Amino acid sequence: MNKVFTICALMFFSAVFSQIPTLDVENQKKNSVILQEVKIETKILGNLASTTATYVFYNPGDRILEGKFTLPLPEGVSISGYALDINGTLRDAVPVPKERAKEVFESIEKRNIDPGIIEKVDGNNFRTRIYPITARGTRFIKITYNQELKNSATDYQYFLSFANAVNIPKFNLKVLVNESLANPKITENPDGSFTFQKQGNQWIAEINKANFTPNENLKITIPKVNESNVLLQKTSGDKFYFAASVSTDFPVKEKSKSHKIAIIWDNSFSGSKRNRQKEFDFLNAYFLENKDVSVSFVLLNNVLEKTEELTVSGGNWSVLKNRIVDLKYDGGTDFGALKEISGIEEYLLFSDGISNFGDLTLKFKKPVNSIVSTPTSDFNLLKLLSSQSGGNFINLNELDTQSALKTYNKQPVIFLGFKESANIQELFPNVGTAVNEPVNIFGIASPNLGKLTALFSVGNKKFEVLVDFNNAVQVDNWPIAQFWAQRKINDLELNSTQNRDEIRNLSEQFGVVSKNTSLIVLDDVNDYVRYGIKPPQELLSEYNKIVSRNKKEILEKRKNLLSKSFDITRELVAWWNTEFKPAEKKQYPKISNQSLGESANKNLLLESSDVYSSNADLARSEKSTGKITLIEVESNEEYMKDFKNLQSSELIYQKYLENRPKYEKLVTYYFDVSKLLFKKGDKALSLKVLSTLAELDLENEELYKTISYLLKQRGNYEKELWITQKILEWRPFDSQSHRDYALALIDNKKPQEALNVYKSMLYQEYTDEISVRDNGIEEILIMEINNILSQNKNVDASKVDDRLKANLPVDIRVVINWNKDNTDIDLWVTDPRGEDCSYSHKSTEIGGRLSNDFTQGFGPEQFLLKKAIKGKYKIKTNFYGERQNLLSGPTTVMAEVYLYYSDGRQERKIAVFQSQKENKRENDSKILIGEFEF
Template sequence: MKMYPKQRCRLVLTLLVLLVAVVTRAQVPVMEINENGKYRSDQTVTLQQLSADVKVVGNIATTTMRMRFYNGSGRLKEGRLTFPLPEEVSVSGFALDMNGVMRKAVPVEKEKATAVFESIERRQVDPGILEKTEGNNFRTRIYPLNPDGVRTVEITYNQELSSSNGQLVYYLPLAGKTIASFSLSASVYETVAVPQLIEKPDGGFVFEKKGNVWKASISKSDFTPDQSLKIAFPQQVNAPRTLVKRKDADSWYFLTNVQIIPPAPVVKPLQQVTILWDNSLSGRKRDHKKEKAFLEKLFATKSNINVTLYAVATATKKVGDYAVSNGAIGGLLKAVDEMIYDGATDYSSIPALPPGGDLLFFTDGLSNFGEWSQLPSKPVYPVVATPVANYSKLRYYSSSTGGQLIDLNQTDVAGAAAQVMHKPYRFLGVKYLYDISNVNPATAAVSGGNLMITGIVRKLPVTLTLQFGYGNKVAQEIPVTLDAQQTAGDWAIETFWAQQQLAALEPFYDQNKETISRLGKEFGIVTPNTSLIVLESVADYVKYKIAPPAELLQEYKALVKRRQLNQEEAWDNYLAAAKERMKDLKEWWHTNYPIKRSTKKITEPRRMEDREVMAAPAPAQERSNIQTISGEELKDLPDANIPGLLQGRVAGVNAATSQMEETVVVGYRAAPKGKVTAIDIKSDAEYLKPMDAAVSMDAAYRTYLRLRENYQTTPSFYFDMANWFYGKRETGRAIDIISNLVELELEDAVLYKTVAYLLKKYGAYDKELVITKKVLDWRPMDPQSYRDYALALQDNGKYQQALDTLYAALTQSYTEEARTRDQGIEEVLLMELNHIASRYNARVNTSKIDKALLYRLPVDIRVVLNWNMDHTDIDLHVTDPKNEECYYGSRETSLGGRISDDFTDGFGPEQFLLKKAIRGKYQIKTNFFGERQVTVAGPPTLMAEVFLRYASGNEERKIVVFQDAKGSRAANADGQVLIAAFDF
């Protein structure tokens, strides 16, 4: 059996903080523990201390929350803290206690932060990391929570306050459970009127004037807040509140807030309305009561309105047309009530819509199966009724089409209806820019009568003229004077400027990746590709080339100067290893088989560290001399076997565009025939029994929906159900059902890999490409991410991109720990790179690829085993007609079978090659040893690709996808699972 290092119990702690400007129920931080992939409350882990510090000036606020958690259990636990934030609110500070001292995090590229975090984690010394996921959602992983120990985390975020009834409102949810140690302080700057406490946690919490600041504070033990904290500040219409801060010797940041009342609201006709209703699985989480109340209010007194309703999930389907008169929308609401929420979200499936009228889009903006390629030629009004949403994308949709974002989290239904029934009043920009630059927002609808504008000015004093109006016509101008007397002191208004810049850039993420990353690192803001990280030792900051926080900078510089660590070892690529591996592959391919050697298996127990020694290839003296085939002999070879055969050599690509080496064809004739039989590894789950009893496919689907109520968050349920429908030739439904996995968790690469495997099996190559691209965006620190995306590109006929991506997998830099984990993957990548280069040689350019890596290696049999989880050990076994088994303990058979390196702690893959097959039966088995992590994804998902006549031009591929776990029902007495067999 395999011997692992001491395993750690990987549990997940979830803290949900809803920081929404207007909510109906306050909520304190809630902690949940992951037990076998299920989130549950755990009374042994408690929030022991909570302190909050709130600073408000004008319409902006900065909140710092420090939380100390106590683990009263006898078990080691790991935490994950997740929280959604309102629109354009971002985390700009993160600190974690290290040996009892709070250490501030530093900004790093997200991919680098994740790679470093996981690399250090493998050494069982864990840092802290805070990252942003899809939408405006943030999460941090914290380890360890020792038995009877405490950990402290600190989060700082900045927000623009919302406007309600002529007042700015700050809200912090507090009411709830008793907290052992509680403290709260609030400071309100530069306001004459006393701040109004709409809600306060304790009767003694009152504001007192100290200089130009209103201050209030309390400190309590064993305290249960009666209420949350809700502060209101009166606004003066059209009276800007302005702050400036020096940027450098030649320029200043400025921030101004204006409450705008349109001079004459313009009512617009409401005659034609198109409704897109997101009915993907995540749509169940929206507040449908609010959505329907909004529709009732919108159509309450309207007559003769034509409404067309579409349902949007993996496909977009027209539900029906409805004629609304005098608010009679019963038929429309009935159709909404009957919506079935199932599948992923695919905006690319939305058809071209006729111009005219308005479009209401009820969604969260999280499209995980495809994006809109072209926006409709009508005003789009996204309607948000969930705190988890991609606000920046939805605001872009609205502003680009002349519509307006409707946020039902912050706006009541009457106000929301008014936004649709009136033309949007817009900020049109700054008149006469001259010395003004980088103004944010460039243009925007004025929502709630409140607008914050930031920018950079070259000289002070100066007067800006802000322009507002309907459409592109200026209806109002408001002057704003900026001078040095409005200084913000140490207030970080530059952070608000950067947040607004990022909000404008994020809808075009692919085009703006570099700028987003630069802004995130410069201002310490968590972005889609910038994270905040805390490392335990200065040595790790040096090793991974991450500048530490200020308190460690001196020690960091001293270590770098003394060069006590070899910094170059931390990051490197696979290029040198790939060149050596190619030499080995060439030698193997040119060896004459069969050879005489012992076939005795290794039966003794082995440790993980022993496996490389046991897996050494056969000694060179066992190999035979190379024999070449003459040009005459090649005449009889079928042309389909090796494309481009020319006078005894494999012809290269055009010399002007390729370095493909002309290789001598040695002892290879593609097997003329062979048949692969994939084993259907069926689940024995109880929920499949009612499916088998269904009398029709529609009845089976209704049964699936009924059963789903008890398995909504269980990935294996969707996996089994998708395969059930696929087995009934219901491929469309199978795709819809498996796509639900991407709706369960935000940016969960494990779940996305499972979906990609089945999409490949089902032949849904276009969606396989979407999913693998997302995984590559999230995890470019794994060569497997490049490989999966490259093979999806190949499936879609994008051969040049596939070739370039495979080469990128070899030439990207990875951490030392990742390279150790994935040592040997270059052999798999080389086979695939050369397959594309040779098979599609007329359509690809190989001139940028190192010539030492290019060599044609056609084989009769190739098997590749992939799996979706890190920290997992699964083995590939292939038995040939001589009953000789090729696996990690016997890496080369007498027939020339060859197994790649054994992956004992990662994603794989493992590969079997046989250049020349003999007649008889071959069997492919897997052996699952176990994984060292508990995730919401359930058991590992495996994908085996079986190729006959690989790289011959006449190949056959079979795909087997199944889920496996220790003790699987499908396993034999040795723990092996038969997944495929083939005959020659």
């Protein structure tokens, strides 16, 4: 077989909320990619801003790199434009369903062609992937996003962060403020020469620099007129999208003080990244006003830890503060663990809102005030928690301490719509929701609305504000429609699962990136045709010609697994019905050799019977009782020496926390320590360490697969189900994602649901690249479908085609799976006669059978033996090649080892290990993972 495997280095860009991404290349001492040029242009009109940033990257090395960086954006802001250079020219991206964009990207990437996507991942974080960045080549990207400026009583505020900025060979920054009567003021300046000049009806500031590092962030205040103003963008009909900035000056009505509160403090691993100083400043201000309070203090990580009761008297909260200062941050985040606490009047929740180890299910009956201090937060989830419970959402990223306390104390302002609403549609914010002051209202309206009255309430009092549409300004060159769509998507994403289809429809129409829709750029017009993706304007004419010419052809090759499954079922039945008779060693008269000695003769006879088995052995094996022995694949990483002499799990855990800063991004560290703690019998600490892997990256299926393998091995089936369901959401185009979920359903004693997943998997169509990559998985699926039928007589199998049904009990079944695409791992099984079953020798004399060799995907590979002969069987793996995604660590392998599969006596054991160079290997260089003995 041809073992061709392409390995490319992976480049990772890391960024905080910043227009200057910091580049980091894994496994290299110095960055091998240079940020060569940055160009940022921001246009501001009233309280709306549109920013476009262009980055040019240069790879001076001799390896192909895949680019990846994550950009957190502020609350309510989304990407609305993305372009990638194709042959030296920027090409605009087009909207595509998120999972479809990922599928197309990975299919094309395998051909070493140039796709690019940008997608929204957990929280308000946006990730772009670029491939390839060629050796000594450049790539450039352009990102556009729209945002509503923050309001104060007298001005609008624009902020651009240059945190973590590096030296940039070529730097250009330009800001244009339109229709402003007063000179904008720069209160934070990245360079002293950045000043505004009046040009016509615009204020313009611009700098061009060489070898420049910004000294400060950019902060601009723009004086505003106190009356309401309206901007219009005409649609194709007689309607207008409008944006109305409504100034409000309502009397503040403070809510009543609470005497019994709960502070829920997220001390998961990501909690250590929050701005604790801002959180402490807020709590200090809070207790200055709320001097005598009973506090239930509870910690949230992968579990909700025991509540601790504290009392704050005279505003002295030092005991609580010291408790927080001493906290250790570890574990994933599971909002599904949240519970109400009896007697509590309101909650203060300090978290980033990214729940990566469970889903929020609780609706609080008492107000939850969500307090956020990190720019990578899931603002929508925290807003949902607050709005559903009657609490306030407090964003410390954008509010100073006193403003945050004011937001906490006040009763919210509720938008009640317009008094004259007949000619207005699709208002955002929604009628009945809390709003910030001053208010930005977006909607769709008929022309000639005149003067309208906006209605608001604070507590039980109502207020009216006049909005004059007679003075509206039509700005067709401004994306008011995109602002409206972004507002609606933000609102719908509060319940993203329920509103999935509508979010996708809006995202695709308006080009706004959402949880359900990404933007993609393809290299060749034929790929747009092949994958049914409407291209950008410059390729549209050629695209239409090709589509018209080939309208009767299906250009994208897609196939399901069904027809081949019928053939494989027949093949498996034929194999199972075959009687295997291995050749016996013919015996000849022996010549006694006294010099060997009696013990030597015994050894010779033992060796002979070990290697060769007679037909009698085959008969006896039917009555034999088999046994599985799994080998613990030990880690020989240097850090394991620090745990060698530690006996208790508590000491091991303390050492783990102590050493973690040195190994913070090293996946093997968490993997190995979790295994060690589990071996010591501490399931809780073991799970906490394991769940931390979910915090190392956003929506990383390779990390989640590693977690799911260990959860399965340890019998934590409920969490295994949740993890595999998440992977399936991200990668529904992978047959292995469906299979992992189905197997988790079986573990959770849900055989009917599992059978339904298998059925849908066989009928689902897969792209040609993926179906070729997964060629042969049908054999594994057939065995597992029939195992469900044999083990669960009450399942409804009426919708499973009879041609897939077969009774196939076997004495031995081994399946290996792994967590990385583009990876080639081989399964070897050596029988008691010394015969290997492997990719180059797929059937053995005693009836051993190996499934198709997977050289690119996630596996699986399967070994079957109907009747085991007496003796020992060795199970080994060989790592032929693996994808070098070092962020996800080395490849994780899970081996499922079965005795008496599907015959009523089924027994399973699981081994999980990682492919480390230090793994103990057999003489043949393979890793021994287990043995059978019959």
